[in-house]
Amino acid sequence: MSQYASLLIALPLFGAFFIPILKRISKSAVMPFLVLVTLIQTGIAAWVFNEVYITGKPIIIMAGGFRPPIGINLYIGHFAALFVLVIAVTSLLMTIFSFKAVSVEPKDKYAMLFLLLMLGATGMISTGDIFNLFVFMEITAISAYALIAYNKTGEASEAALKYIVLGGIGSSFFLVGVALIYGSLGTLNMAHIAQLAHLVNPTVAKAGLALLIFGLAVEAEQFPLNAWAPDAYQEAPHPVTAMFSAFVVKASLYAMGRVIYILSAVEGWSSILRLLIILGTLTVIIGEMSALRQNNVKRMFAYSSIAQVGLIAVGLALGTESGVSASVFHMFNHAIVKALMFLAVGYVAVELGGTEINKFEGLGKRMPVTAFAITVGAISIIGIPLFNIFWSKMQLILAALNAQYTWMVALILGASLVEATYYIRLIHTIWFKGEGEKVKESSVLALVMLLLVALIIVIGIYPEPFWNVMQKAGSDIFNVAQYIKNVPLMGVSP
């Protein structure tokens, strides 16, 4: 029965390659078909989530029936089940938004790439093989390159080219890391690597791990390799921007956490954690400082997103279970909030023709629901109590204190202060400046926005059940011994 979970990969793939045939039959059926596929995907993801959390056991899918490490396996544990659901729901909402936001032809190509992006992120989260992770990462990256350049303007091509060059360097680094680990252990299966990790030469393992982290850092938008992100966020079609911020980055961060923790038995492993802490801290500082001086709201949100991603990376690198759980909670909250905010900003750009800050003057009178959504999202990101991000920032601070990183409290609070500066400036512009006649807002999009706002407030008021789920997901990444036990490795022992 649980083998049906492989439809999570198969459905978007077949859907994507069915679209060219569908286009021959009827061109106007392409976008409704996209809604149908993402809706079914959401249904399957909800079923998988339910199954994994009720039985408490991960779903293992063995490709072709070969047991790992001979065959490739998918591992849908507590983390993957949660985030597959996040990916599917976000994709569904963004498909609805695409009807309004995407007007450039050819829409059938857009629908194909959209499904492939969703597939790539789903695969990165659910795979149990380090080379398969590379393949899914490249599927995500190549469809992302194409989607960024989709608007066919010069700026969009420029942003895509930056991403292609950095992404190419990153994937080469990643492959060198894979070569080092394969060369020293002779296996590519993650559980098998974790089982053999104490045997490997520590220098080789650390070099390989550092290369894997640098390779993933391009997609995960960590500091030296994130120059592409603001440009790409600004120029990509609006639904795609929301998808990047909501789950493409999160998939890479998860992959980073996974490859770090499966090698935790390596001697001197904590030096790698320190490397990631430095990268994450620099990402936070540079992201917040750059966000402060932006005049384009979409670009400002992009920098804010980069800063939050830095906080998540720092939490992953604390090396404690509570740190990883707090990171997962922050990933989840940030996915909801940024999906909402990029949706709202994209909708403003569609209706008013741009995302420069002067377009937002008087937005509170012109598009009240959208303005309300942006306000709630902004207040939540700053970390005001009764909104969801307050609780994840709180957990991050507690985890940092428990791990003896007192200065990290200053980092998180300082970041919140800078966020407060630029978000309150934006809120002020929206509600207290300028006038304008009312624009009729689409009721479907208003409903989607209010749904996300309600979710933000519900998590803000009742964080307990969500935090319990996040703790299970965090321990899925952190607890490597359990991970090894869960994967039915063929009778090989060190």
Next chain:
Amino acid sequence: MNPYYFASIALILIGLYAILAKRNVLKMLVGLSIMETGVNLLLISVGYVSGRSAPILSEGITPDRAVDPIPQALVLTAIVIGVATTAMALSVVINLYEKYKTLNVEEIRRLRG
């Protein structure tokens, strides 16, 4: 120590140099391809055993007389991905040249800040 390792690391560094130092977009993409070739050579040489033949099941070739087949499968996949990336990059460059009328990266700088 295997001489192929040095050759592949040299190729990776040459590619990285071309990406970082060249100003022409097409030369940067050539650098990217050289880097990918270096990585592929590295992967192949990880599985190479001196004196053995290709891992194709045929007469006289038993598993103990062939090299490790897994890196070869990996490289086959990596080559396909590299081709897709290069094709994607070149089509972006075509659009870029139509809009900017130049291939110099220092002049392709409308997005900043």
